[in-house]
Amino acid sequence: MEKVDSVVSIFQANESAPEVLQSMLDVASLSGVLGELSSQNSFQSPVEILRFLRIIQLINEEALGLDDPIENSETVYYRYRNRYRDPEPPTKKRVDQVINILVKYNWISKQSRRLKMRDAGKRMMDALIRMANDSLAYYMHDDIGRSLFQARRDAELSEAYDDRGISGGNKIASMIRNVENAVQLLKERELEMLADRSALPQLELIHKLMQELDGKLQERIKMFQTVEDSLVISDLIQKGTAVLAEGTNLSLGMINKYLKFTHMQKTPFSLTIQPEKVREFIIKMYNPPLESDVPNVYQLFSFMEQGQYEDEGLDGLWIPVKFAAPISPLAIDEALDYIEFYEPIVVPLDETEEEVLYSSEEISEDQLEELMGEANWMLTKSMIRTEEIEAFFKTHDEAPMEQVVIEATSEQWGDAINALTAISALVGNKDITVLESAKRVEVPKYERDWEWMNRDDGSNIIRKRRNKQEHNREG
Numbered sequence: 001m002e003k004v005d006s007v008v009s010i011f012q013a014n015e016s017a018p019e020v021l022q023s024m025l026d027v028a029s030l031s032g033v034l035g036e037l038s039s040q041n042s043f044q045s046p047v048e049i050l051r052f053l054r055i056i057q058l059i060n061e062e063a064l065g066l067d068d069p070i071e072n073s074e075t076v077y078y079r080y081r082n083r084y085r086d087p088e089p090p091t092k093k094r095v096d097q098v099i100n101i102l103v104k105y106n107w108i109s110k111q112s113r114r115l116k117m118r119d120a121g122k123r124m125m126d127a128l129i130r131m132a133n134d135s136l137a138y139y140m141h142d143d144i145g146r147s148l149f150q151a152r153r154d155a156e157l158s159e160a161y162d163d164r165g166i167s168g169g170n171k172i173a174s175m176i177r178n179v180e181n182a183v184q185l186l187k188e189r190e191l192e193m194l195a196d197r198s199a200l201p202q203l204e205l206i207h208k209l210m211q212e213l214d215g216k217l218q219e220r221i222k223m224f225q226t227v228e229d230s231l232v233i234s235d236l237i238q239k240g241t242a243v244l245a246e247g248t249n250l251s252l253g254m255i256n257k258y259l260k261f262t263h264m265q266k267t268p269f270s271l272t273i274q275p276e277k278v279r280e281f282i283i284k285m286y287n288p289p290l291e292s293d294v295p296n297v298y299q300l301f302s303f304m305e306q307g308q309y310e311d312e313g314l315d316g317l318w319i320p321v322k323f324a325a326p327i328s329p330l331a332i333d334e335a336l337d338y339i340e341f342y343e344p345i346v347v348p349l350d351e352t353e354e355e356v357l358y359s360s361e362e363i364s365e366d367q368l369e370e371l372m373g374e375a376n377w378m379l380t381k382s383m384i385r386t387e388e389i390e391a392f393f394k395t396h397d398e399a400p401m402e403q404v405v406i407e408a409t410s411e412q413w414g415d416a417i418n419a420l421t422a423i424s425a426l427v428g429n430k431d432i433t434v435l436e437s438a439k440r441v442e443v444p445k446y447e448r449d450w451e452w453m454n455r456d457d458g459s460n461i462i463r464k465r466r467n468k469q470e471h472n473r474e475g
Contacts, residue, residue, distance in 0.1 A: 029105040030124045036101045051090050053132055054080060055098050056125045059108060063117035070115045073099040142202070144189065147182035148209040151175045155216035172217075176240040179213060182206075183247040190254060191302035194295075200258050207251035214244045249290035256293035261303045377429045386422040393432065393464045400443045401434070402458035411448040423462065435461045 013020050037052060038044060058079055061067045070076055073096040081089050090098075099115070102108045107121025117125075134153065141149050154175035186206065193199040217240050284294040295303065363371075380386075392399075392408040399407075404423070409415035426432045441459045452458045 026120050026124065029107065029120060030127070032105045033101055033107065033124070036104070037098075040097070048090075051080075051086070052098060053129060054084055055090070055095065056102075057129060058083065059102075059115065059117060060122065060125050060129070062115075063122060069113075071113055072110075072115065076115075144182050144185045144206060145202075145209070147178045147185065148206065148213065151178035151182065151213050152209065152216065154178065155213065155219075159219075172240070173236060175213070175217070176236065176243060179210075179240070179247055180243050183243060183250060186247070186250055186254075190250075191298060193254065194258065194261075194299055194302040200255070203251060203255050203258060207248070207255055210244065210248045210251050214248060217241070217244055246290065253289070253291040253293070256291065257295050257299060257303075260293040260295070373429070380425050380429070384421055384425045385418060386425055389419060389422045389426060390431070393462075396464070398461050398463040400437075400441050400458060401460045401462055402443050402446070402452075404462050406446045406448065411446055413448075413450040416448075416450055431465060433463050433465060435463060437461050 010020065010023065037049075055076060058067070058076055059070065062070050067079075070079070074092060076099065077090070077092050077095045080086070080095070099108070102121060103110055106118055107124060109116050109118055138146055138149055151174075154172070158172060158175070193203065281294070284292070285296050285300075288294045288296065388408045389404065392404055396404075401423070405416050405419040409419045423432070423434070427434060436456075437459050441461065443458055
């Protein structure tokens with residue numbers, strides 16, 4: 001067996017290495033092909049996926065020299081119809097779609113007279129076909145057999161990868177975990193299997209798988225001969241050895257009990273009862289070893305559910321029940337006395353009522369009007385943008401309306417409308433006032449795409465108020 005010093009693992013390689021980037025491109029191509037197929041509704045059913053696998057199998061066989069060359073997608077179409085008995089084979093259009101997807105992601109290449117498999121395509125197709133075959137073999141077992149099958153596959157993959165210097169992905173730990181799951185399921189279904197007349201072959205198969213896995217684990221452990229390696233996985237080795245010993249003993253014990261029951265059924269009844277043997281049997285029924293052929297009460301009743309004899313398996317349901325320990329008469333009297341004469345002690349709550357103090361604040365009518373005005377102004381500002389006009393009058397005391405509109409905002413028609421709305425709001429809040437000019441005012445010439453309806457409106461003077469009392473004096 002080949003011995004290597006280091007294991008090739010994608011998780012330990014330099015992420016900037018060219019081979020790492022190339023391997024990730026292979027994974028991306030696999031994802032791309034599956035993504036293209038899943039985007040088409042027709043490829044979301046299991047039957048269509050099986051047809052896709054059949055197509056790539058035909059291409060794979062041709063690449064291995066097991067079949068004639070494939071010229072184009074039409075060759076694949078007719079070869080599919082001749083090879084597989086499919087009541088609804090894929091159409092030429094569907095086969096052509098699959099071929100184009102494989103070409104797009106560099107799995108195959110179209111040459112002048114044939115389709116040629118590329119290296120990346122061969123490895124990806126092999127991986128998909130192996131995964132499908134593994135899944136098929138996995139689902140051919142029952143729930144316990146599936147875990148044991150996966151554990152055996154982990155051991156085989158560890159041989160195929162770890163022993164050759166390529167990381168298989170913690171296969172020993174995965175193998176032990178699958179055995180643990182199988183042992184747990186076996187414990188849960190123990191009574192059910194003992195009640196099944198045809199469970200003996202299944203139990204023998206499970207026990208055989210347990211023994212095979214025990215041998216596989218020992219082979220895996222021998223690979224770690226150095227002290228450093230054994231220290232790294234010492235806990236894992238102990239855990240695996242323990243769980244396999246438990247699983248092997250459990251399956252062996254179930255077989256022994258099954259055979260014991262069968263033998264007891266064929267044993268003729270004796271007319272005499274030997275109390276010592278009965279007492280010894282009853283004692284052995286409590287917590288027997290896993291590999292023992294002596295059943296406990298639950299297992300005994302479960303086996304009787306097979307109904308080998310008339311009325312042996314009674315109709316109905318039996319459930320193991322644990323009864324509480326007997327209660328002494330004194331404890332019962334105390335409980336009844338407590339219930340009959342129990343009086344809860346209620347302590348009155350000391351509640352102190354806090355006096356609510358109200359304070360009054362008086363303001364003048366002018367102050368109230370000013371507060372209401374400020375509130376209305378804040379509401380107006382939340383809906384109308386006045387910041388540009390206010391900023392303009394921080395540096396100007398008065399100016400023609402056209403100058404204010406354009407210099408505070410812009411020459412655009414929409415900005416002019418917003419500026420006039422803001423001027424109206426500021427006039428309403430008594431921050432500015434608009435006066436008709438008594439004499440002609442020189443207004444700078446601006447390039448604008450709008451006109452005043454009344455030419456004199458642009459010459460009106462907008463003046464900043466010093467304070468709001470000025471408005472009252474003007475009034």
